[in-house]
Amino acid sequence: MRGARAMTRALVLFAHPCAESFSAALHGRVVETLTARGWEVDDCDLNAEGFQPVLTEAERRGYHDAGNITLVQGYVDRLRAAQALVMVFPVWNFGYPAILKGFLDRVFLPGVSFRLEDGKVKPNLTHIRKLAAVTTYGGTRLRALLVGDPPRRCVTRAVWHVCRPDRMRYLALYDMNRASDAVRAGFLDRVSREMKVL
Amino acid sequence: MRALVIYCHPNPKSFTAAVRDTVVAGLERGGAEVRLVDLYGERFEASLSATELTDYEDEAVNCAPVQAHVDALRWCDTLVFVYPTWWYGLPARLKGWLDRVLVPGVAFRMPDVDHADIRPGLTNVTTIAAYTTCGASRWLTALVGAPGRRTLLRGVRAICARRCRTSFAAHYLMDSSTPESRAAHLRTVAARVDRLVGRPARRQAAAA
Numbered sequence: 001m002r003g004a005r006a007m008t009r010a011l012v013l014f015a016h017p018c019a020e021s022f023s024a025a026l027h028g029r030v031v032e033t034l035t036a037r038g039w040e041v042d043d044c045d046l047n048a049e050g051f052q053p054v055l056t057e058a059e060r061r062g063y064h065d066a067g068n069i070t071l072v073q074g075y076v077d078r079l080r081a082a083q084a085l086v087m088v089f090p091v092w093n094f095g096y097p098a099i100l101k102g103f104l105d106r107v108f109l110p111g112v113s114f115r116l117e118d119g120k121v122k123p124n125l126t127h128i129r130k131l132a133a134v135t136t137y138g139g140t141r142l143r144a145l146l147v148g149d150p151p152r153r154c155v156t157r158a159v160w161h162v163c164r165p166d167r168m169r170y171l172a173l174y175d176m177n178r179a180s181d182a183v184r185a186g187f188l189d190r191v192s193r194e195m196k197v198l
Numbered sequence: 199m200r201a202l203v204i205y206c207h208p209n210p211k212s213f214t215a216a217v218r219d220t221v222v223a224g225l226e227r228g229g230a231e232v233r234l235v236d237l238y239g240e241r242f243e244a245s246l247s248a249t250e251l252t253d254y255e256d257e258a259v260n261c262a263p264v265q266a267h268v269d270a271l272r273w274c275d276t277l278v279f280v281y282p283t284w285w286y287g288l289p290a291r292l293k294g295w296l297d298r299v300l301v302p303g304v305a306f307r308m309p310d311v312d313h314a315d316i317r318p319g320l321t322n323v324t325t326i327a328a329y330t331t332c333g334a335s336r337w338l339t340a341l342v343g344a345p346g347r348r349t350l351l352r353g354v355r356a357i358c359a360r361r362c363r364t365s366f367a368a369h370y371l372m373d374s375s376t377p378e379s380r381a382a383h384l385r386t387v388a389a390r391v392d393r394l395v396g397r398p399a400r401r402q403a404a405a406a
Contacts, residue, residue: 017248053244053290057208064373093296094353095287095345098244102290116373121334139316147352150287150345157342158286177309177316 008130009040011082015089015100017047022176022184026134027088029188033195034086042078046099051075053102064116068109075107084130084198085163090176091137091151094144104159113162121161128163130198131155134171134191141174169194199230199325199395202274206237206281206292213372213380217329218280220387225278228395233270237291244294257303267299276325276394277358279350283332283368286339287346296354306357316357323358325394326351327365329387336370365390 012030016023027045034041046053062068069076079085089100096104108114115122133155137144144152156170171194173179173187203221207214218234225232253259261268271277281292288296302308307317328350332339351364367390369375369383 017246018251021251047245047248053294054238055208055284055289055291057210057238060208060212092246093293093300094349095293095296097246098290098294098297101285101287101293102244104285104287105290108285121338143315143356147356148343148345148348150343150348150353153343153345153348154285154287158345161342178314 007038007040008083009042009081010034010084010086010130011042011044011078012086012088013100013103014043014045015047015087015097015103021090022136023088023090025188026136026191029191030086030088030134030195033192034084034198037196039084042082044075044078046103051099051103053099053105055102055105059106064110066111069112072107072109075103076109076112079107079112079125080127082128084132085125085128085159086132086134086195086198087155087159088134091135091144091172094147094150096151096154108162123162123164125163129166131160131163131165131167132169132171132194132198135173136176137172137174138176139174141172144174167198169198199225199228199276200274201225201230201232201276201278202270203232203234203278203280204237204292204295205234206279206289206295208238212282213369213375214280214282214331216380216384217331217387220384221278221280221329221391224388224391225276225395228392230276230395233274235267235270237295242291242295243298244291246294246297250298255302255308257301260301261304264299264301267295268301268304271299271304271320272322275322276327277320277323277354278327278329280329282372283330283334283339283346286332286334286342286344288349293349296349300354300357318357318359320354320358321360323362325363325365326355326358327390327394329367329390331369331372333372334370336368339368339370363394365394 014027114124205218306319355362367387
């Protein structure tokens with residue numbers, strides 16, 4: 001471990017608009033467990049913060065320029081301050097909710113999440129040593145596998161690639177629509193256990 | 199053929215706009231009826247709101263916020279997506295189109311007492327196509343698993359007609375593209391579209 005650093009700082013990205021949802025319960029559990037183990041938690045509820053997910057024409061034109069960070073400076077600072085990144089989201093249509101996809105589009109910029117060297121993507125979020133996703137699927141695991149499970153690949157390959165973390169967990173509850181109370185409670189407990197040792 | 203083209207790029211002068219023009223021209227040349235949706239042009243709202251999610255399964259009202267899109271989706275037999283690949287996936291605005299328009303009762307039917315799993319709702323769609331550009335190489339895109347392509351050509355295809363045809367083309371390494379590589383890609387797209395309009399899609403009745 002890095003002894004010089006007193007406290008691990010985690011950025012929690014949450015992407016569900018409804019407070020009564022199971023995703024919100026998972027989000028609550030993540031924040032609570034990480035805080036209880038002494039981590040400093042930066043809790044970013046994208047819907048509550050009114051995050052604008054659409055990359056604009058001006059942003060697209062300036063994407064590779066040095067000034068590309070200006071419009072999302074606050075989010076870039078929060079990302080750069082994190083040693084752990086935890087994404088809590090429902091899978092909709094085999095992908096992230098648009099508001100979370102937009103976070104990648106607008107904040108994971110060149111010079112922030114990656115550097116282009118000789119046309120190759122070099123990881124630039126290597127201060128993030130722990131990466132986790134906590135998610136729910138409407139469909140079954142088999143259905144997700146048949147489609148190729150795009151959100152799992154997005155986290156465990158695309159986001160992993162720019163962080164190169166020491167530890168990564170992808171926690172998924174499939175077949176949400178038919179999950180009993182007991183199954184959901186079991187998944188909440190699993191999330192607690194995993195967050196204690198992330 | 200009734201083709202719905204969903205186009206999503208912020209810059210009207212982008213290469214993706216040229217791909218869109220190639221697609222529309224090819225479809226029209228083949229005699230297809232074409233409806234074009236320009237998501238940036240109409241400032242399509244990307245985020246599914248709390249209200250929409252509360253009404254999500256209420257088929258009496260869940261289409262209302264996006265009725266024109268639902269009507270176009272029900273009208274078409276061919277669904278074509280033209281977009282840039284960002285972070286190996288769809289731009290947020292296009293992902294938001296899926297989130298908000300592919301609602302229960304339109305895109306799929308929720309499980310009920312007689313049916314254990316989700317059932318397809320877009321059985322009118324017999325062809326689905328994606329034409330995109332990628333900053334990454336073909337190799338890196340394959341290594342990541344091409345999540346954007348899979349979301350559309352496997353995920354959305356799964357709720358379309360049985361044996362729905364697919365068509366795909368991508369210009370990789372977009373940041374080091376040349377006028378020649380871009381022209382060659384437009385020819386590839388034109389050829390794929392010719393194939394779409396030239397060969398009739400297998401009908402669902404024949405497939406079943």
